[in-house]
Amino acid sequence: MTKTDSTISAPVLVFDRVSVAPADPRKLGSKRTWALEDATFVVAPGEAVGLLGERGAGKSALINAALGEARASTGTVYVRSQPALIAKATAFLPAETIRFNIVRLLQGAGLGGASLRTAIDRVSRQVGAADSLDREARDCDPVLVNRIRLASVLRTRPALIVVDDPRFRLDQLKVGTHSMVAEYLDGGGSLIVASDDLKPIRRTCQRLLWLDAGRLVADGPLRVVARNADLLADALRDGDARKAAQLRRRFASAYKPPRLLINEPGRRKA
Amino acid sequence: MNATMPGPETGTAEGGAERAQGPLVRVDVAGMAVQGARGTFSDYWVRCWDARRFMLHEARAKISGRAGRDKLGNLWLVIDPILMGAMFYVIFGLLLQVSRGIENYIGFLCIGIFMFTLTNGIIGQSADAIYANRSAGAGVRYNSLVKIGMVNVRVWMAGLPSYFVLLLFILLLPPGEHLSLRALLFLPIIAAQAALAFGISLVLGHLVARVSDLKHLVGFAQRAWLFSSGVFFSVDRILERVPQLAPFVDYNPMHHILDMSRAVLLYDTMPSAFGWNVVALWTVASLLLGSWILWRAEGTYGFDED
Numbered sequence: 001m002t003k004t005d006s007t008i009s010a011p012v013l014v015f016d017r018v019s020v021a022p023a024d025p026r027k028l029g030s031k032r033t034w035a036l037e038d039a040t041f042v043v044a045p046g047e048a049v050g051l052l053g054e055r056g057a058g059k060s061a062l063i064n065a066a067l068g069e070a071r072a073s074t075g076t077v078y079v080r081s082q083p084a085l086i087a088k089a090t091a092f093l094p095a096e097t098i099r100f101n102i103v104r105l106l107q108g109a110g111l112g113g114a115s116l117r118t119a120i121d122r123v124s125r126q127v128g129a130a131d132s133l134d135r136e137a138r139d140c141d142p143v144l145v146n147r148i149r150l151a152s153v154l155r156t157r158p159a160l161i162v163v164d165d166p167r168f169r170l171d172q173l174k175v176g177t178h179s180m181v182a183e184y185l186d187g188g189g190s191l192i193v194a195s196d197d198l199k200p201i202r203r204t205c206q207r208l209l210w211l212d213a214g215r216l217v218a219d220g221p222l223r224v225v226a227r228n229a230d231l232l233a234d235a236l237r238d239g240d241a242r243k244a245a246q247l248r249r250r251f252a253s254a255y256k257p258p259r260l261l262i263n264e265p266g267r268r269k270a
Numbered sequence: 271m272n273a274t275m276p277g278p279e280t281g282t283a284e285g286g287a288e289r290a291q292g293p294l295v296r297v298d299v300a301g302m303a304v305q306g307a308r309g310t311f312s313d314y315w316v317r318c319w320d321a322r323r324f325m326l327h328e329a330r331a332k333i334s335g336r337a338g339r340d341k342l343g344n345l346w347l348v349i350d351p352i353l354m355g356a357m358f359y360v361i362f363g364l365l366l367q368v369s370r371g372i373e374n375y376i377g378f379l380c381i382g383i384f385m386f387t388l389t390n391g392i393i394g395q396s397a398d399a400i401y402a403n404r405s406a407g408a409g410v411r412y413n414s415l416v417k418i419g420m421v422n423v424r425v426w427m428a429g430l431p432s433y434f435v436l437l438l439f440i441l442l443l444p445p446g447e448h449l450s451l452r453a454l455l456f457l458p459i460i461a462a463q464a465a466l467a468f469g470i471s472l473v474l475g476h477l478v479a480r481v482s483d484l485k486h487l488v489g490f491a492q493r494a495w496l497f498s499s500g501v502f503f504s505v506d507r508i509l510e511r512v513p514q515l516a517p518f519v520d521y522n523p524m525h526h527i528l529d530m531s532r533a534v535l536l537y538d539t540m541p542s543a544f545g546w547n548v549v550a551l552w553t554v555a556s557l558l559l560g561s562w563i564l565w566r567a568e569g570t571y572g573f574d575e576d
């Protein structure tokens with residue numbers, strides 16, 4: 001029996017030493033071998049995890065590996081169920097009505113017929129959008145649209161929602177005084193919020209994953225990791241390349257990625 | 271991108287080895303699926319079938335979105351083919367009065383142009399579908415079959431009115447054909463045309479996703495295809511001069527689809543069994559081969575970097 005430091009049961013997402021090849025295989029001569037290199041982390045139910053990294057740090061590679069859009073070149077990604085994505089690419093079509101957009105989203109999740117109509121009804125009642133259903137999305141209040149998007153995604157009962165749009169501010173989405181996302185997290189749902197700055201992350205997440213140049217350099221409580229990220233951002237803003245490199249080395253050496261002992265079905269010992 | 275950043279290469283080479291070992295964590299993955307693991311081949315098709323409502327819904331949105339700023343909106347889907355047919359009638363029927371030895375040349379020409387335009391449109395527009403739709407789907411993941419199918423459905427739906435315009439032209443323009451019951455065979459021909467276009471766009475979709483440059487060649491290949499399909503004139507005229515090209519014509523499915531359509535709509539004759547066989551062979555082979563290649567390569571086409 002191997003001695004383990006802890007056990008995580010019923011996780012919603014597991015990355016076990018995952019490396020992902022660069023985004024566009026059609027572009028020859030990419031600058032890095034891996035878009036994401038050797039990433040290991042686990043997301044537990046009810047957890048809200050921030051994913052910090054600047055453009056090109058590997059956020060998209062990580063997200064796409066989680067969604068199954070990118071195949072892990074090495075390592076394994078385990079998912080509880082197909083994660084839902086809220087991103088620019090999945091935004092409501094502005095020239096279509098709200099109803100059309102809800103249908104589009106829910107149909108994608110396999111709903112149809114009576115269950116689709118019930119779901120639209122529930123969404124519209126939940127966020128008070130009955131008057132807006134037949135208006136074009138571009139004519140509606142953007143915060144209301146985002147509330148409707150989140151409510152529609154929640155109707156598909158995802159175990160994990162990935163938010164990859166800095167303008168999608170989860171903390172602003174309330175029904176009455178209830179935060180929609182807090183309710184989702186309390187119910188055991190999990191969340192990943194990706195961004196290149198802390199603004200959309202800070203008020204929703206307790207834990208922060210930090211990506212730099214394709215590698216995870218930190219994984220811990222938000223306030224600790226955020227402080228380090230701020231230090232590096234300051235150094236970069238001042239143009240102090242030496243200090244930035246120094247900080248990077250310090251953070252990287254302090255980060256100890258967990259080693260996972262996967263209990264695979266069938267291989268489990270009673 | 272921050273220009274002052276030290277290059278990402280610094281330290282990555284030796285980074286892996288010097289990494290400290292973290293805590294050992296036991297993770298129970300019972301009930302979880304390996305993401306990106308390949309399902310069965312039949313499951314791949316089932317996923318495409320499951321997405322049928324989404325594809326129709328999406329197609330409608332794209333078509334009306336495209337017409338969005340036009341005052342006549344979706345009416346253009348009807349006006350376009352009418353203008354095209356009218357132009358050919360005026361040029362070939364009234365001004366040049368050519369028939370090139372073909373009975374009802376205007377009808378012959380309209381069938382060729384309308385139907386080839388549609389097949390061409392489907393294949394041309396879905397060539398880049400995998401890349402163009404790399405992040406499509408309202409937050410849900412679709413396989414490449416759906417991404418290409420989406421474009422097929424959209425172009426086909428937008429082209430549907432042109433079939434009616436075509437029939438109208440054949441009935442109304444002189445000599446004004448009288449359709450017999452045999453004209454009903456046009457329906458399976460249309461179905462075969464759609465299936466064939468889907469099959470070919472699957473194979474092409476994979477190739478273009480791999481080597482983007484190929485999409486520039488698709489246009490040229492399509493033009494060669496146009497001339498070997500007998501859109502403007504009977505291919506016999508080419509074969510009389512260069513009989514060596516016969517296999518390219520005999521085994522060209524689009525040539526047979528046009529031939530068969532003309533047989534049932536213009537000349538009230540039975541399409542040849544050989545024609546059906548060639549079309550069926552191409553359709554089944556391209557659908558199976560195309561979807562099999564896509565299924566094998568799923569997850570390796572790259573992703574949206576933004």
